[in-house]
Amino acid sequence: MEVVNHLVNQHPVVVFTKSSCCMSHSVVQLISSYEANATVYQLEDLLNGQEVEKALQRLGLSLSVPAVFIGQKFVGGAKEMISLQVQGRLTPMLKEARAIWV
Numbered sequence: 001m002e003v004v005n006h007l008v009n010q011h012p013v014v015v016f017t018k019s020s021c022c023m024s025h026s027v028v029q030l031i032s033s034y035e036a037n038a039t040v041y042q043l044e045d046l047l048n049g050q051e052v053e054k055a056l057q058r059l060g061l062s063l064s065v066p067a068v069f070i071g072q073k074f075v076g077g078a079k080e081m082i083s084l085q086v087q088g089r090l091t092p093m094l095k096e097a098r099a100i101w102v
Contacts (some may be wrong), residue, residue, distance in 0.1 A: 003048055004055045008069045011039040012099040016056055016067040018043050023078040024066040030081060036099040071097030
């Protein structure tokens with residue numbers, strides 16, 4: 001988990017993805033629609049990608065990606081992100097993390 005924390009602690013919004021995952025692309029687009037600039041890590045491009053993926057699975061995701069962190073806190077996957085958007089809770093989270101300034 002330390003490897004994930006190291007990557008997450010450096011940015012307000014972090015998304016772990018795989019290039020083959022269409023939901024990962026959708027989540028990144030959702031975040032971009034708020035004009036927030038997410039830091040995206042594709043697991044297959046990381047030297048320690050398998051280690052990171054195992055750590056993400058320990059967080060309780062049924063699938064390892066997408067895995068979203070906002071303000072250094074684990075938010076969840078695509079389902080959780082869509083739920084936050086529908087509930088109107090995504091904007092305040094992005095503001096609090098200083099990912100957007102509107």
